[in-house]
Amino acid sequence: MKELIAQYCKELRLGKSIVENYQKIQTETNEEFLVKLLKLEIENRRVSRKNRYLKQANFEVMKTFEDYSFENVQIPKSITLEELQEGRFLGKKENLILYGPVGTGKTHMATAIGIAACNREKKVRFYRTATLVNELVEAKSNGTLKRFLKTLRKTDLLICDEWGYIPLDREGAQLLFQVIAERYERNSVIITTNLEFSKWNGIFYDEKLTSAIIDRLIHHCHLLVFTGKSYRLEHSSIKA
Numbered sequence: 001m002k003e004l005i006a007q008y009c010k011e012l013r014l015g016k017s018i019v020e021n022y023q024k025i026q027t028e029t030n031e032e033f034l035v036k037l038l039k040l041e042i043e044n045r046r047v048s049r050k051n052r053y054l055k056q057a058n059f060e061v062m063k064t065f066e067d068y069s070f071e072n073v074q075i076p077k078s079i080t081l082e083e084l085q086e087g088r089f090l091g092k093k094e095n096l097i098l099y100g101p102v103g104t105g106k107t108h109m110a111t112a113i114g115i116a117a118c119n120r121e122k123k124v125r126f127y128r129t130a131t132l133v134n135e136l137v138e139a140k141s142n143g144t145l146k147r148f149l150k151t152l153r154k155t156d157l158l159i160c161d162e163w164g165y166i167p168l169d170r171e172g173a174q175l176l177f178q179v180i181a182e183r184y185e186r187n188s189v190i191i192t193t194n195l196e197f198s199k200w201n202g203i204f205y206d207e208k209l210t211s212a213i214i215d216r217l218i219h220h221c222h223l224l225v226f227t228g229k230s231y232r233l234e235h236s237s238i239k240a
Helices: 002-011 017-024 030-057 081-086 106-119 129-141 145-153 170-183 207-218
Strands: 095-099 124-128 157-163 188-193 221-226
Touching: 017 030, 030 106, 030 124, 081 106, 095 106, 095 207, 106 124, 106 157, 106 188, 124 129, 129 145, 129 157, 129 170, 145 170, 170 188, 170 207, 207 221
Parallel strands: 095 188, 095 221, 124 157, 157 188
Antiparallel strands: none
């Protein structure tokens, strides 16, 4: 009988959770049994979906808000800490710019927000900005740019880490602008950077393009300023 149930579940694409757990369900009526069985499958699919979103996000390191210190983070009045942690800005198609020196927790926060979003069944993509640009250029050269851009458009949150660490050539800058422009008022972006806006022209080498990117990013945006010393330097094993 169990083999037959497994076969039917496979044909109906119900997965293995029903086969593995149906015998554990204790109920007094058929209706109650069916309700619990269907609930089990729904919960299993939800967990599978979250795990898939976490894998697709491509986080370099898994970081959460557990034990995260906000002591040296200036959060604007336009957003509360709770709204930030719960990612409510995603529903409003708003952006975050996390600005401050290297090692002050920007990437950690961006990742934690992204993981929380995945757990709420949002589609997230995490990129170092230079890697994203390289993939855009490569996609354009091999004829898959349209498909790549479509994939990015479907994400609820795009995280561009280390924005401005490496200057871009004209083609890379234009492709990055295209990504940002297509997300304007449609989906959210998080940027981590150690460069103030006045120095962004040093990334793109085009004042008009720089102004256009800044304009689209900051229109619906919250700027978080990170201060303090580098966490990595403070906790380095190399001592003077």
